[in-house]
Amino acid sequence: MKDTLTLKDDKLRMRALVVGKVPRSMEHQDVQVVDEYLDDEILREWGRVCVINVTPERQDETLLQIHSSPAGWSWRVLALHHSELAPFLSDAVLNGNDVISEELKPFPKLKRLSDVPKDKLLAYLWINETRRIRPMKVLSNSEIYRYPLLDVYHNQQQTPFRYLHRLIESGLIEVERCEDRVRYCQSCGSGHLNFVDTCPSCQSIDIKTFDALHCFTCGHVDDADKFVSRRAMTCPNCHTSLKHIGVDYDRPLELYSCNHCSQEFAEANVVASCLSCGHQNATSDLTARSYYTYRAGENIQRYLLDEQVERNTNLVLTGTVSTAVFDAALGWKNQLSLRHKHQDLLLGIKIHQISQFIAEQGDVAYIEFISAFAEQLEQLFRTTDISCQYADDTLFILLPHCDISFMSSIEKRIEAFSYKVESDILSLTVMSWALPDNRLSDANKWLLERSSELND
The missing domain is CATH 3.30.70.270 (Reverse transcriptase/Diguanylate cyclase domain)
Known part of the structure; x- marks a missing residue:
């Protein structure tokens, strides 16, 4: 069924919608108050301004309800409390009752859209230039990061990175900054990895570090404890008395010793152990993926209004x-x-x-x-x-x-x-x-x- 939008007159759209308790700063304003869930009729109204003043848990439910609705992309949404989804799905997170009149106006760009946009997520970005697609850290998810806006507008089980890449190629969105880079298991694709130092000889994780000394006279390198004899420092190999560091001896880099095979080595082998499936990954085999914050691109207005820019859906190869x-x-x-x-x-x-x-x-x-x-x-x-x-x-x-x-x-x-x-x-x-x-x-x-x- 095709979405239909209810377009109210400017006077009604200027009337703010409050979910929950009316903030003190809005008590003398003409507002529409909703105590419980927003009904379908309200959710079809284009360009509403909504102030959410409920518990953080209920606030996140309301944010998801708004963005999942036919007209939610066109709303200005203000959250009065910090919650998990508020930084990603609201236009502002306000402190307590601090709501100013400028924030209670619909977006002027909405008047330029005469119909339901071809892509609601792109329209959501375009009508307010401060909006961004931001990654959210979700440690319970194997990917570590999710994009809440992509989840609610496009409902994909995994983050659609190829789709984002096509939008960037078409100039519909652009990268603002890199937020993080995560490495993933070669076997199951999980980002829950434990990086462990192992013995390069037998691959055991049972290794220990020790401080070593280097005798300049004979070149012997060994555990520092073996150079101490009756409170004096003497090379255990050539028995030279070591008095001055830098002249008689020096301290090389920290060394390792394997408790399993007794091998001594200067550099351990790093293995990424997957906490999800147990696979042991060489660090060179891990898949790295960067997570970015995205903003509206230079072609987004032409795509939404003039239809001069088409989203790239072709099967494109190098040649x-x-x-x-x-x-x-x-x-x-x-x-x-x-x-x-x-x-x-x-x-x-x-x-x-x-x-x-x-x-x-x-x-x-x-x-x-x-x-x-x-x-x-x-x-x-x-x-x-x-x-x-x-x-x-x-x-x-x-x-x-x-x-x-x-x-x-x-x-x-x-x-x-x-x-x-x-x-x-x-x-x-x-x-x-x-x-x-x-x-x-x-x-x-x-x-x-x-x-x-x-x-x-």
Whole structure:
């Protein structure tokens, strides 16, 4: 069912909505008071100003209710108490009863929107330039960080990083600052890791540190305790009396000793032990991910108002070119291969039931899918291969100097990827055509025929 919005007149929208007790500073103002949950009729009103004055737990429930509603993105929401979600889902966290009249006005930019925006989260950012998409630390979550705004507007089980990347590429959002960087287990993807020093010889964690001394006379290095003899310092190897540090001896870096194999070493081997699955990760195998605060990008207004900017939902590879360029390259390479007897390969991929998938799971889930699929394909193809988004659901890839035997590797990789797709809606058709082809005189017409074969 399509969202419908109730547009009240300016006088009503200037009337603040208070959830809970009316603050002292607003006692003499004409306000609408709601003691319990906001009803559906109120939640469909566009551009309301809401002051929340309830317990922190109830405040978070109200914030989630507002942002999950059809018009919540357009509201100015003021929280009077600190709570877990208030810094991420409200426009301001006020102290006690301190509410000023300037904060009780709707956003002027709302008048420029005549209909429900194409992306409510982007509209939420645009109408108030101080709004941000911020990560929240959630230690009970294996990812460590979540984005509350993404959770409430796009409802993804995992943070849609590929979707965020596409928004940045389109200039719809931009990075303001890096908040943190987390490393994740190679096996289960958890960020709950314990970094442990281990013995490089036997990998035991049962190691200890000790201070060492270095005798300049014979070069012997050993535990400092072994250099002490009857309150004097003497090298246990050459028995030279050590009186002055820097002249007779020095103290090198801290050394380690393994209680399991008795090996002594200067540098321990660091292992990241996963607290979620127990896997022992080498630090070089960990996946690092940065978490940023995002703000509205320079193209967000054009996207919401003029429709001159489209969100990038294409399956983009490194060698992606326009349809015209692909047609010209295909025709030229076919003629060249006929002359020099080269073997080339054309690969066609069609994604079925995209509309149904987007209708049920949303644009974000589809962008996550095609971005992950593109990453898999990138591992297969060479820098000399070129691709073309022939239609919204069709991709052609030209592989010069490649024969049909390569198809088995492609099919295995795509089949492996398909098992990771958590949906029974989408399906893929993959076909290949050996080149050169004597019938390929008009590349555009020839590709149209191949596209029809993908539909069969």
